[in-house]
Amino acid sequence: MTASDMRDQILQVASELIRRNGPAGATARTICKIIGVTAPTLYHYYSDMETLREEVVNRAFEKILEVSNAGWASGHGVDGLKRSWDAFLAFANDEPAMFSILANRTMNGPMPKIAIESLAKFEDTLSGPEFAGRLTQPSKTAAHILWSAAQGAGVLLLAKQSGLALSADIGDDIFNTVMSSLMPATPQAP
Structure with a gap:
């Protein structure tokens, strides 16, 4: 998977979680679990959860x-x-x-x-x-x-x-x- 694909997948999962559960539903733990990556991978693409939510x-x-x-x-x-x-x-x-x-x-x-x-x-x-x-x-x-x-x-x-x-x-x-x-x-x- 390319870096761009991983970034888009993280964004897509976070977006769906926010749509279903509001901002509090898009946690690093939940996103990592769904995608099958570790927190350091997530934070490699998005410096913090606020940045990810802002992007969504x-x-x-x-x-x-x-x-x-x-x-x-x-x-x-x-x-x-x-x-x-x-x-x-x-x-x-x-x-x-x-x-x-x-x-x-x-x-x-x-x-x-x-x-x-x-x-x-x-x-x-x-x-x-x-x-x-x-x-x-x-x-x-x-x-x-x-x-x-x-x-x-x-x-x-x-x-x-x-x-x-x-x-x-x-x-x-x-x-x-x-x-x-x-x-x-x-x-x-x-």
């Missing part, structure tokens, strides 16, 4: 950024924002353990690079010509409000998986409410 989260979120960026590319203005919003909430819904790690890191710092990139994309979009003169807030403030609302909507989806009764359209409802306050003449997203 970054890989998962890179996938959502790809989907989100495709949303940005296929739509402009409000449509692009909505497509990116939907992709982000799909990630929160489909990958609750990964989203939980990302949300915790975002709240407790330092903010993950990938979260910083997504916020910058919101800032760039809302400072673009489609929004010039149409926002009730400065574009950067509007981007922070919308991005924060997306984080909150993702956390609500986590709570929904724990039994909180929410509208099936809660993500759309939050998006439409925030956008209508930022752009009073915003058409409702479908």
